[in-house]
Amino acid sequence: MPDAQSSLRWKTIAFPTEHGGWGFLFEPILLGLLVAFSGGGLLLGLMTVAAFLARHPLKLYLKQRRRHPAARRVRVAGIFALSYLGTALGAGVGVMAVGGFDPLLPFVLLSPFLLIYWFYDQQQ
Secondary structure, X not given: OOOOOOOOOHHHHHOOOOHHHHHHHHHHHHHHHHHOOOHHHHHHXXXXXXXXXXXXXXXXXXXXXXXXXXXXXXXHXXXXXXXXXXXXXXXXXXXXXXHOOHHHHHHHHHHHHHHHHHHHHHOO
């Protein structure tokens, strides 16, 4: 009989289950790239997707590390969160290298609201 640690389902850690969120995320990115493709736009889309994917494993990691700090699920969630956040950061640096700071200005202006959302999301 396999124990709980060996039968870890990484898909439940790596990918969020919000079905509507995927459409809201990918439709504008794909439409923008189809209408006016650019390297900076591709990097901006990659940054956005990586940041979206980072939310779920980061939330799992932050909630479960207090209760089960040595659990394999917690370590895997931390690894996925760091890899997604690293990808988002790298793509953001690439966006600034290609197009300057201006393409990231909407993200900077939205950051206070994103922090408020993150705070309330962690309370659940």
